[in-house]
Amino acid sequence: MRFADKCVIVTGAASGIGRATALLFAAEGARVYAADRDFEGAQRLSGESPGITAVACDVCDVAQIKALMDRAAQDCGGIDVVFNNAGAAGDRAPIDEIEAEGWDRTMDLLLRSVAMGIRYAVPHMKGRKGASIVNTSSIAAIGPGYSPTAYAVAKAGVLHLTKCTATELAKYGIRVNAVQPGFINTNIFTTALEMPADLVDTAKAMILQASSNAQPVARGGMPDDIAQAVAFLASDAAGFMTGASLVVDGGITIGPRHAWDPETPDMFSALQAMADAAAAAGTPA
Structure with missing residues:
Protein backbone atom coordinates (compact mmCIF):
# COMPACT_ATOMS: atom_id res chain seq x y z
CA MET A 1 0.00 0.00 0.00
CA ARG A 2 2.66 2.50 -1.12
CA PHE A 3 0.08 5.18 -1.88
CA ALA A 4 -2.33 4.85 1.02
CA ASP A 5 -4.28 8.11 1.48
CA LYS A 6 -2.40 9.78 -1.38
CA CYS A 7 -4.16 11.97 -3.92
CA VAL A 8 -3.14 10.91 -7.44
CA ILE A 9 -3.98 12.42 -10.84
CA VAL A 10 -3.75 10.29 -13.98
CA THR A 11 -4.47 11.84 -17.37
CA GLY A 12 -5.38 9.74 -20.37
CA ALA A 13 -6.79 7.24 -17.90
CA ALA A 14 -9.62 5.70 -19.89
CA SER A 15 -7.44 3.21 -21.73
CA GLY A 16 -3.98 1.74 -22.20
CA ILE A 17 -1.14 2.86 -19.96
CA GLY A 18 -3.26 5.40 -18.10
CA ARG A 19 -5.92 2.84 -17.26
CA ALA A 20 -3.41 0.28 -15.98
CA THR A 21 -1.65 2.91 -13.90
CA ALA A 22 -4.84 4.28 -12.36
CA LEU A 23 -5.88 0.77 -11.32
CA LEU A 24 -2.45 0.09 -9.80
CA PHE A 25 -2.43 3.31 -7.79
CA ALA A 26 -5.95 2.62 -6.55
CA ALA A 27 -5.04 -0.96 -5.61
CA GLU A 28 -2.23 0.45 -3.49
CA GLY A 29 -4.49 2.76 -1.52
CA ALA A 30 -4.54 5.98 -3.51
CA ARG A 31 -7.49 8.20 -4.18
CA VAL A 32 -7.19 8.44 -7.97
CA TYR A 33 -8.67 11.09 -10.24
CA ALA A 34 -8.87 9.40 -13.64
CA ALA A 35 -9.03 12.16 -16.24
CA ASP A 36 -9.82 11.67 -19.90
CA ARG A 37 -11.73 13.40 -22.67
CA ASP A 38 -13.39 9.98 -23.08
CA PHE A 39 -15.52 10.48 -19.99
CA GLU A 40 -17.57 7.33 -20.56
CA GLY A 41 -14.36 5.31 -20.62
CA ALA A 42 -13.18 6.98 -17.43
CA GLN A 43 -16.54 6.20 -15.81
CA ARG A 44 -16.24 2.53 -16.76
CA LEU A 45 -12.81 2.54 -15.14
CA SER A 46 -14.15 4.13 -11.96
CA GLY A 47 -16.70 1.34 -11.77
CA GLU A 48 -13.83 -1.14 -11.37
CA SER A 49 -12.45 0.44 -8.21
CA PRO A 50 -14.02 2.49 -5.41
CA GLY A 51 -10.77 4.46 -5.19
CA ILE A 52 -11.13 5.96 -8.68
CA THR A 53 -13.08 9.10 -9.57
CA ALA A 54 -13.74 9.83 -13.25
CA VAL A 55 -13.18 13.37 -14.46
CA ALA A 56 -13.85 14.73 -17.93
CA CYS A 57 -10.73 16.54 -19.12
CA ASP A 58 -9.37 17.41 -22.53
CA VAL A 59 -5.71 18.24 -21.85
CA CYS A 60 -5.57 20.46 -24.93
CA ASP A 61 -7.82 22.85 -22.99
CA VAL A 62 -5.73 24.55 -20.30
CA ALA A 63 -8.84 25.63 -18.37
CA GLN A 64 -9.88 21.99 -18.04
CA ILE A 65 -6.41 21.03 -16.75
CA LYS A 66 -6.63 23.73 -14.09
CA ALA A 67 -10.15 22.65 -13.13
CA LEU A 68 -8.96 19.03 -12.75
CA MET A 69 -6.13 19.98 -10.42
CA ASP A 70 -8.27 22.40 -8.42
CA ARG A 71 -11.03 19.84 -7.96
CA ALA A 72 -8.71 17.08 -6.75
CA ALA A 73 -6.92 19.45 -4.39
CA GLN A 74 -10.18 20.74 -2.97
CA ASP A 75 -11.44 17.21 -2.35
CA CYS A 76 -8.19 15.89 -0.86
CA GLY A 77 -6.55 18.95 0.65
CA GLY A 78 -3.69 18.77 -1.87
CA ILE A 79 -2.13 16.63 -4.58
CA ASP A 80 0.62 14.05 -4.01
CA VAL A 81 1.24 12.47 -7.41
CA VAL A 82 0.58 13.56 -10.99
CA PHE A 83 1.02 11.26 -13.97
CA ASN A 84 0.95 13.40 -17.12
CA ASN A 85 0.15 10.65 -19.56
CA ALA A 86 -2.58 11.72 -22.00
CA GLY A 87 -1.58 11.49 -25.62
CA ALA A 88 -2.04 10.08 -29.09
CA ALA A 89 0.08 9.59 -32.19
CA GLY A 90 -0.46 13.14 -33.41
CA ASP A 91 0.03 14.28 -36.98
CA ARG A 92 1.83 11.56 -38.96
CA ALA A 93 2.84 13.69 -41.95
CA PRO A 94 6.55 13.93 -42.80
CA ILE A 95 8.30 17.27 -42.28
CA ASP A 96 8.02 18.23 -45.95
CA GLU A 97 4.25 17.77 -45.89
CA ILE A 98 3.04 18.60 -42.38
CA GLU A 99 0.94 21.73 -41.95
CA ALA A 100 1.43 24.17 -39.09
CA GLU A 101 -1.98 23.31 -37.67
CA GLY A 102 -1.09 19.62 -37.40
CA TRP A 103 2.28 20.41 -35.86
CA ASP A 104 0.75 22.74 -33.29
CA ARG A 105 -2.03 20.29 -32.45
CA THR A 106 0.54 17.57 -31.78
CA MET A 107 2.67 19.84 -29.61
CA ASP A 108 -0.39 20.99 -27.65
CA LEU A 109 -1.45 17.43 -26.90
CA LEU A 110 1.93 15.87 -26.15
CA LEU A 111 4.08 18.70 -24.78
CA ARG A 112 2.09 21.77 -23.76
CA SER A 113 -0.40 19.63 -21.84
CA VAL A 114 2.45 18.20 -19.74
CA ALA A 115 3.83 21.67 -19.03
CA MET A 116 0.40 22.95 -18.03
CA GLY A 117 -0.30 19.83 -15.97
CA ILE A 118 2.81 20.62 -13.96
CA ARG A 119 1.99 24.33 -13.86
CA TYR A 120 -1.44 23.86 -12.30
CA ALA A 121 -0.59 20.91 -10.07
CA VAL A 122 2.43 22.42 -8.35
CA PRO A 123 0.56 25.01 -6.25
CA HIS A 124 -1.32 22.09 -4.68
CA MET A 125 1.80 19.92 -4.23
CA LYS A 126 4.03 22.29 -2.30
CA GLY A 127 4.65 21.04 1.20
CA ARG A 128 3.35 17.53 0.47
CA LYS A 129 5.83 14.93 1.70
CA GLY A 130 6.95 12.69 -1.16
CA ALA A 131 5.30 14.82 -3.86
CA SER A 132 6.09 13.40 -7.28
CA ILE A 133 5.36 14.10 -10.94
CA VAL A 134 5.85 11.49 -13.67
CA ASN A 135 5.61 12.39 -17.36
CA THR A 136 5.15 10.03 -20.29
CA SER A 137 7.87 10.43 -22.89
CA SER A 138 8.81 7.67 -25.36
CA ILE A 139 11.71 5.82 -26.91
CA ALA A 140 10.90 8.04 -29.89
CA ALA A 141 12.67 10.79 -27.93
CA ILE A 142 15.95 8.87 -28.23
CA GLY A 143 16.18 9.03 -32.01
CA PRO A 144 14.32 8.77 -35.31
CA GLY A 145 12.68 5.66 -36.64
CA TYR A 146 10.23 4.87 -33.85
CA SER A 147 7.42 7.31 -34.65
CA PRO A 148 6.31 10.20 -36.85
CA THR A 149 8.52 13.28 -36.60
CA ALA A 150 6.13 15.57 -34.72
CA TYR A 151 5.48 12.91 -32.07
CA ALA A 152 9.20 12.25 -31.62
CA VAL A 153 10.03 15.94 -31.25
CA ALA A 154 7.25 16.46 -28.71
CA LYS A 155 8.38 13.47 -26.66
CA ALA A 156 11.98 14.72 -26.71
CA GLY A 157 10.60 18.00 -25.41
CA VAL A 158 8.92 16.12 -22.56
CA LEU A 159 12.31 14.71 -21.54
CA HIS A 160 13.93 18.15 -21.42
CA LEU A 161 10.90 19.64 -19.70
CA THR A 162 11.25 16.91 -17.06
CA LYS A 163 14.87 17.89 -16.38
CA CYS A 164 14.18 21.63 -16.32
CA THR A 165 11.20 21.37 -14.00
CA ALA A 166 13.05 18.95 -11.72
CA THR A 167 15.59 21.72 -11.05
CA GLU A 168 12.92 24.38 -10.58
CA LEU A 169 10.77 22.34 -8.23
CA ALA A 170 13.50 20.83 -6.07
CA LYS A 171 13.16 23.71 -3.64
CA TYR A 172 9.60 22.57 -2.94
CA GLY A 173 10.59 18.94 -2.43
CA ILE A 174 8.77 17.91 -5.61
CA ARG A 175 10.47 15.26 -7.73
CA VAL A 176 9.92 15.14 -11.51
CA ASN A 177 10.79 12.09 -13.60
CA ALA A 178 9.77 10.55 -16.91
CA VAL A 179 9.02 7.11 -18.26
CA GLN A 180 9.92 6.14 -21.83
CA PRO A 181 7.76 3.29 -23.09
CA GLY A 182 8.76 1.16 -26.04
CA PHE A 183 6.17 -0.60 -28.19
CA ILE A 184 3.32 -1.19 -25.76
CA ASN A 185 0.15 -3.03 -26.74
CA THR A 186 -2.38 -0.20 -26.54
CA ASN A 187 -4.85 1.40 -28.95
CA ILE A 188 -2.45 4.18 -29.97
CA PHE A 189 -1.36 2.42 -33.16
CA THR A 190 -4.78 1.33 -34.38
CA THR A 191 -6.31 4.70 -33.51
CA ALA A 192 -3.58 6.56 -35.37
CA LEU A 193 -4.27 4.47 -38.46
CA GLU A 194 -8.05 4.95 -38.10
CA MET A 195 -8.47 1.19 -38.27
CA PRO A 196 -12.01 -0.24 -38.45
CA ALA A 197 -13.24 -1.60 -35.11
CA ASP A 198 -13.58 -5.15 -36.43
CA LEU A 199 -9.85 -5.24 -37.24
CA VAL A 200 -8.52 -3.75 -34.02
CA ASP A 201 -8.10 -7.01 -32.09
CA THR A 202 -6.36 -8.69 -35.02
CA ALA A 203 -4.07 -5.71 -35.52
CA LYS A 204 -3.17 -5.56 -31.84
CA ALA A 205 -2.27 -9.26 -31.90
CA MET A 206 -0.03 -8.64 -34.92
CA ILE A 207 1.63 -5.68 -33.20
CA LEU A 208 2.20 -7.77 -30.08
CA GLN A 209 3.85 -10.55 -32.10
CA ALA A 210 5.95 -8.16 -34.20
CA SER A 211 7.23 -6.25 -31.16
CA SER A 212 8.13 -9.45 -29.34
CA ASN A 213 10.35 -10.41 -32.27
CA ALA A 214 12.01 -7.00 -32.46
CA GLN A 215 13.58 -6.79 -29.01
CA PRO A 216 15.68 -8.89 -26.61
CA VAL A 217 12.78 -9.46 -24.20
CA ALA A 218 10.81 -11.93 -26.26
CA ARG A 219 7.30 -10.80 -25.46
CA GLY A 220 5.19 -7.79 -26.28
CA GLY A 221 5.08 -4.85 -23.90
CA MET A 222 1.87 -4.43 -21.92
CA PRO A 223 0.35 -1.37 -20.19
CA ASP A 224 1.07 -2.86 -16.77
CA ASP A 225 4.79 -2.90 -17.58
CA ILE A 226 4.68 0.88 -17.74
CA ALA A 227 2.30 1.20 -14.79
CA GLN A 228 4.79 -0.63 -12.57
CA ALA A 229 7.58 1.73 -13.64
CA VAL A 230 5.43 4.81 -13.03
CA ALA A 231 4.44 3.58 -9.57
CA PHE A 232 8.10 3.04 -8.72
CA LEU A 233 9.07 6.54 -9.86
CA ALA A 234 6.19 8.04 -7.87
CA SER A 235 7.00 6.06 -4.72
CA ASP A 236 9.40 6.70 -1.87
CA ALA A 237 11.58 3.90 -3.25
CA ALA A 238 12.65 6.38 -5.96
CA GLY A 239 13.11 9.20 -3.46
CA PHE A 240 16.68 9.83 -4.64
CA MET A 241 15.62 10.19 -8.30
CA THR A 242 14.63 13.42 -10.00
CA GLY A 243 15.13 14.73 -13.52
CA ALA A 244 15.61 11.13 -14.63
CA SER A 245 13.97 9.01 -17.29
CA LEU A 246 13.26 5.30 -17.08
CA VAL A 247 13.35 3.41 -20.39
CA VAL A 248 10.91 0.48 -20.39
CA ASP A 249 11.17 -0.97 -23.87
CA GLY A 250 12.07 -4.65 -23.74
CA GLY A 251 15.59 -3.65 -24.75
CA ILE A 252 14.71 -2.53 -28.27
CA THR A 253 16.96 0.55 -28.01
CA ILE A 254 20.06 -1.09 -26.54
CA GLY A 255 21.77 -1.74 -29.85
Whole structure:
Protein backbone atom coordinates (compact mmCIF):
# COMPACT_ATOMS: atom_id res chain seq x y z
CA MET A 1 0.00 0.00 0.00
CA ARG A 2 2.66 2.50 -1.12
CA PHE A 3 0.08 5.18 -1.88
CA ALA A 4 -2.33 4.85 1.02
CA ASP A 5 -4.28 8.11 1.48
CA LYS A 6 -2.40 9.78 -1.38
CA CYS A 7 -4.16 11.97 -3.92
CA VAL A 8 -3.14 10.91 -7.44
CA ILE A 9 -3.98 12.42 -10.84
CA VAL A 10 -3.75 10.29 -13.98
CA THR A 11 -4.47 11.84 -17.37
CA GLY A 12 -5.38 9.74 -20.37
CA ALA A 13 -6.79 7.24 -17.90
CA ALA A 14 -9.62 5.70 -19.89
CA SER A 15 -7.44 3.21 -21.73
CA GLY A 16 -3.98 1.74 -22.20
CA ILE A 17 -1.14 2.86 -19.96
CA GLY A 18 -3.26 5.40 -18.10
CA ARG A 19 -5.92 2.84 -17.26
CA ALA A 20 -3.41 0.28 -15.98
CA THR A 21 -1.65 2.91 -13.90
CA ALA A 22 -4.84 4.28 -12.36
CA LEU A 23 -5.88 0.77 -11.32
CA LEU A 24 -2.45 0.09 -9.80
CA PHE A 25 -2.43 3.31 -7.79
CA ALA A 26 -5.95 2.62 -6.55
CA ALA A 27 -5.04 -0.96 -5.61
CA GLU A 28 -2.23 0.45 -3.49
CA GLY A 29 -4.49 2.76 -1.52
CA ALA A 30 -4.54 5.98 -3.51
CA ARG A 31 -7.49 8.20 -4.18
CA VAL A 32 -7.19 8.44 -7.97
CA TYR A 33 -8.67 11.09 -10.24
CA ALA A 34 -8.87 9.40 -13.64
CA ALA A 35 -9.03 12.16 -16.24
CA ASP A 36 -9.82 11.67 -19.90
CA ARG A 37 -11.73 13.40 -22.67
CA ASP A 38 -13.39 9.98 -23.08
CA PHE A 39 -15.52 10.48 -19.99
CA GLU A 40 -17.57 7.33 -20.56
CA GLY A 41 -14.36 5.31 -20.62
CA ALA A 42 -13.18 6.98 -17.43
CA GLN A 43 -16.54 6.20 -15.81
CA ARG A 44 -16.24 2.53 -16.76
CA LEU A 45 -12.81 2.54 -15.14
CA SER A 46 -14.15 4.13 -11.96
CA GLY A 47 -16.70 1.34 -11.77
CA GLU A 48 -13.83 -1.14 -11.37
CA SER A 49 -12.45 0.44 -8.21
CA PRO A 50 -14.02 2.49 -5.41
CA GLY A 51 -10.77 4.46 -5.19
CA ILE A 52 -11.13 5.96 -8.68
CA THR A 53 -13.08 9.10 -9.57
CA ALA A 54 -13.74 9.83 -13.25
CA VAL A 55 -13.18 13.37 -14.46
CA ALA A 56 -13.85 14.73 -17.93
CA CYS A 57 -10.73 16.54 -19.12
CA ASP A 58 -9.37 17.41 -22.53
CA VAL A 59 -5.71 18.24 -21.85
CA CYS A 60 -5.57 20.46 -24.93
CA ASP A 61 -7.82 22.85 -22.99
CA VAL A 62 -5.73 24.55 -20.30
CA ALA A 63 -8.84 25.63 -18.37
CA GLN A 64 -9.88 21.99 -18.04
CA ILE A 65 -6.41 21.03 -16.75
CA LYS A 66 -6.63 23.73 -14.09
CA ALA A 67 -10.15 22.65 -13.13
CA LEU A 68 -8.96 19.03 -12.75
CA MET A 69 -6.13 19.98 -10.42
CA ASP A 70 -8.27 22.40 -8.42
CA ARG A 71 -11.03 19.84 -7.96
CA ALA A 72 -8.71 17.08 -6.75
CA ALA A 73 -6.92 19.45 -4.39
CA GLN A 74 -10.18 20.74 -2.97
CA ASP A 75 -11.44 17.21 -2.35
CA CYS A 76 -8.19 15.89 -0.86
CA GLY A 77 -6.55 18.95 0.65
CA GLY A 78 -3.69 18.77 -1.87
CA ILE A 79 -2.13 16.63 -4.58
CA ASP A 80 0.62 14.05 -4.01
CA VAL A 81 1.24 12.47 -7.41
CA VAL A 82 0.58 13.56 -10.99
CA PHE A 83 1.02 11.26 -13.97
CA ASN A 84 0.95 13.40 -17.12
CA ASN A 85 0.15 10.65 -19.56
CA ALA A 86 -2.58 11.72 -22.00
CA GLY A 87 -1.58 11.49 -25.62
CA ALA A 88 -2.04 10.08 -29.09
CA ALA A 89 0.08 9.59 -32.19
CA GLY A 90 -0.46 13.14 -33.41
CA ASP A 91 0.03 14.28 -36.98
CA ARG A 92 1.83 11.56 -38.96
CA ALA A 93 2.84 13.69 -41.95
CA PRO A 94 6.55 13.93 -42.80
CA ILE A 95 8.30 17.27 -42.28
CA ASP A 96 8.02 18.23 -45.95
CA GLU A 97 4.25 17.77 -45.89
CA ILE A 98 3.04 18.60 -42.38
CA GLU A 99 0.94 21.73 -41.95
CA ALA A 100 1.43 24.17 -39.09
CA GLU A 101 -1.98 23.31 -37.67
CA GLY A 102 -1.09 19.62 -37.40
CA TRP A 103 2.28 20.41 -35.86
CA ASP A 104 0.75 22.74 -33.29
CA ARG A 105 -2.03 20.29 -32.45
CA THR A 106 0.54 17.57 -31.78
CA MET A 107 2.67 19.84 -29.61
CA ASP A 108 -0.39 20.99 -27.65
CA LEU A 109 -1.45 17.43 -26.90
CA LEU A 110 1.93 15.87 -26.15
CA LEU A 111 4.08 18.70 -24.78
CA ARG A 112 2.09 21.77 -23.76
CA SER A 113 -0.40 19.63 -21.84
CA VAL A 114 2.45 18.20 -19.74
CA ALA A 115 3.83 21.67 -19.03
CA MET A 116 0.40 22.95 -18.03
CA GLY A 117 -0.30 19.83 -15.97
CA ILE A 118 2.81 20.62 -13.96
CA ARG A 119 1.99 24.33 -13.86
CA TYR A 120 -1.44 23.86 -12.30
CA ALA A 121 -0.59 20.91 -10.07
CA VAL A 122 2.43 22.42 -8.35
CA PRO A 123 0.56 25.01 -6.25
CA HIS A 124 -1.32 22.09 -4.68
CA MET A 125 1.80 19.92 -4.23
CA LYS A 126 4.03 22.29 -2.30
CA GLY A 127 4.65 21.04 1.20
CA ARG A 128 3.35 17.53 0.47
CA LYS A 129 5.83 14.93 1.70
CA GLY A 130 6.95 12.69 -1.16
CA ALA A 131 5.30 14.82 -3.86
CA SER A 132 6.09 13.40 -7.28
CA ILE A 133 5.36 14.10 -10.94
CA VAL A 134 5.85 11.49 -13.67
CA ASN A 135 5.61 12.39 -17.36
CA THR A 136 5.15 10.03 -20.29
CA SER A 137 7.87 10.43 -22.89
CA SER A 138 8.81 7.67 -25.36
CA ILE A 139 11.71 5.82 -26.91
CA ALA A 140 10.90 8.04 -29.89
CA ALA A 141 12.67 10.79 -27.93
CA ILE A 142 15.95 8.87 -28.23
CA GLY A 143 16.18 9.03 -32.01
CA PRO A 144 14.32 8.77 -35.31
CA GLY A 145 12.68 5.66 -36.64
CA TYR A 146 10.23 4.87 -33.85
CA SER A 147 7.42 7.31 -34.65
CA PRO A 148 6.31 10.20 -36.85
CA THR A 149 8.52 13.28 -36.60
CA ALA A 150 6.13 15.57 -34.72
CA TYR A 151 5.48 12.91 -32.07
CA ALA A 152 9.20 12.25 -31.62
CA VAL A 153 10.03 15.94 -31.25
CA ALA A 154 7.25 16.46 -28.71
CA LYS A 155 8.38 13.47 -26.66
CA ALA A 156 11.98 14.72 -26.71
CA GLY A 157 10.60 18.00 -25.41
CA VAL A 158 8.92 16.12 -22.56
CA LEU A 159 12.31 14.71 -21.54
CA HIS A 160 13.93 18.15 -21.42
CA LEU A 161 10.90 19.64 -19.70
CA THR A 162 11.25 16.91 -17.06
CA LYS A 163 14.87 17.89 -16.38
CA CYS A 164 14.18 21.63 -16.32
CA THR A 165 11.20 21.37 -14.00
CA ALA A 166 13.05 18.95 -11.72
CA THR A 167 15.59 21.72 -11.05
CA GLU A 168 12.92 24.38 -10.58
CA LEU A 169 10.77 22.34 -8.23
CA ALA A 170 13.50 20.83 -6.07
CA LYS A 171 13.16 23.71 -3.64
CA TYR A 172 9.60 22.57 -2.94
CA GLY A 173 10.59 18.94 -2.43
CA ILE A 174 8.77 17.91 -5.61
CA ARG A 175 10.47 15.26 -7.73
CA VAL A 176 9.92 15.14 -11.51
CA ASN A 177 10.79 12.09 -13.60
CA ALA A 178 9.77 10.55 -16.91
CA VAL A 179 9.02 7.11 -18.26
CA GLN A 180 9.92 6.14 -21.83
CA PRO A 181 7.76 3.29 -23.09
CA GLY A 182 8.76 1.16 -26.04
CA PHE A 183 6.17 -0.60 -28.19
CA ILE A 184 3.32 -1.19 -25.76
CA ASN A 185 0.15 -3.03 -26.74
CA THR A 186 -2.38 -0.20 -26.54
CA ASN A 187 -4.85 1.40 -28.95
CA ILE A 188 -2.45 4.18 -29.97
CA PHE A 189 -1.36 2.42 -33.16
CA THR A 190 -4.78 1.33 -34.38
CA THR A 191 -6.31 4.70 -33.51
CA ALA A 192 -3.58 6.56 -35.37
CA LEU A 193 -4.27 4.47 -38.46
CA GLU A 194 -8.05 4.95 -38.10
CA MET A 195 -8.47 1.19 -38.27
CA PRO A 196 -12.01 -0.24 -38.45
CA ALA A 197 -13.24 -1.60 -35.11
CA ASP A 198 -13.58 -5.15 -36.43
CA LEU A 199 -9.85 -5.24 -37.24
CA VAL A 200 -8.52 -3.75 -34.02
CA ASP A 201 -8.10 -7.01 -32.09
CA THR A 202 -6.36 -8.69 -35.02
CA ALA A 203 -4.07 -5.71 -35.52
CA LYS A 204 -3.17 -5.56 -31.84
CA ALA A 205 -2.27 -9.26 -31.90
CA MET A 206 -0.03 -8.64 -34.92
CA ILE A 207 1.63 -5.68 -33.20
CA LEU A 208 2.20 -7.77 -30.08
CA GLN A 209 3.85 -10.55 -32.10
CA ALA A 210 5.95 -8.16 -34.20
CA SER A 211 7.23 -6.25 -31.16
CA SER A 212 8.13 -9.45 -29.34
CA ASN A 213 10.35 -10.41 -32.27
CA ALA A 214 12.01 -7.00 -32.46
CA GLN A 215 13.58 -6.79 -29.01
CA PRO A 216 15.68 -8.89 -26.61
CA VAL A 217 12.78 -9.46 -24.20
CA ALA A 218 10.81 -11.93 -26.26
CA ARG A 219 7.30 -10.80 -25.46
CA GLY A 220 5.19 -7.79 -26.28
CA GLY A 221 5.08 -4.85 -23.90
CA MET A 222 1.87 -4.43 -21.92
CA PRO A 223 0.35 -1.37 -20.19
CA ASP A 224 1.07 -2.86 -16.77
CA ASP A 225 4.79 -2.90 -17.58
CA ILE A 226 4.68 0.88 -17.74
CA ALA A 227 2.30 1.20 -14.79
CA GLN A 228 4.79 -0.63 -12.57
CA ALA A 229 7.58 1.73 -13.64
CA VAL A 230 5.43 4.81 -13.03
CA ALA A 231 4.44 3.58 -9.57
CA PHE A 232 8.10 3.04 -8.72
CA LEU A 233 9.07 6.54 -9.86
CA ALA A 234 6.19 8.04 -7.87
CA SER A 235 7.00 6.06 -4.72
CA ASP A 236 9.40 6.70 -1.87
CA ALA A 237 11.58 3.90 -3.25
CA ALA A 238 12.65 6.38 -5.96
CA GLY A 239 13.11 9.20 -3.46
CA PHE A 240 16.68 9.83 -4.64
CA MET A 241 15.62 10.19 -8.30
CA THR A 242 14.63 13.42 -10.00
CA GLY A 243 15.13 14.73 -13.52
CA ALA A 244 15.61 11.13 -14.63
CA SER A 245 13.97 9.01 -17.29
CA LEU A 246 13.26 5.30 -17.08
CA VAL A 247 13.35 3.41 -20.39
CA VAL A 248 10.91 0.48 -20.39
CA ASP A 249 11.17 -0.97 -23.87
CA GLY A 250 12.07 -4.65 -23.74
CA GLY A 251 15.59 -3.65 -24.75
CA ILE A 252 14.71 -2.53 -28.27
CA THR A 253 16.96 0.55 -28.01
CA ILE A 254 20.06 -1.09 -26.54
CA GLY A 255 21.77 -1.74 -29.85
CA PRO A 256 21.56 -3.34 -33.29
CA ARG A 257 19.89 -6.70 -33.56
CA HIS A 258 23.13 -8.64 -33.91
CA ALA A 259 24.10 -7.48 -30.40
CA TRP A 260 21.44 -9.72 -28.87
CA ASP A 261 20.17 -12.07 -31.58
CA PRO A 262 22.59 -14.96 -32.26
CA GLU A 263 20.82 -15.60 -35.58
CA THR A 264 21.77 -12.15 -36.88
CA PRO A 265 25.48 -11.84 -37.74
CA ASP A 266 27.33 -8.59 -37.23
CA MET A 267 29.16 -6.96 -40.15
CA PHE A 268 32.51 -8.58 -39.42
CA SER A 269 30.97 -12.03 -39.02
CA ALA A 270 29.13 -11.59 -42.30
CA LEU A 271 32.35 -10.53 -44.06
CA GLN A 272 34.22 -13.47 -42.54
CA ALA A 273 31.51 -15.83 -43.76
CA MET A 274 31.91 -14.37 -47.26
CA ALA A 275 35.68 -14.85 -47.10
CA ASP A 276 35.29 -18.42 -45.86
CA ALA A 277 32.82 -19.21 -48.61
CA ALA A 278 35.14 -17.75 -51.24
CA ALA A 279 38.08 -19.72 -49.88
CA ALA A 280 36.08 -22.93 -49.89
CA ALA A 281 35.17 -22.29 -53.52
CA GLY A 282 38.80 -21.62 -54.41
CA THR A 283 38.09 -17.98 -55.25
CA PRO A 284 40.51 -15.29 -53.93
CA ALA A 285 38.79 -13.24 -51.24
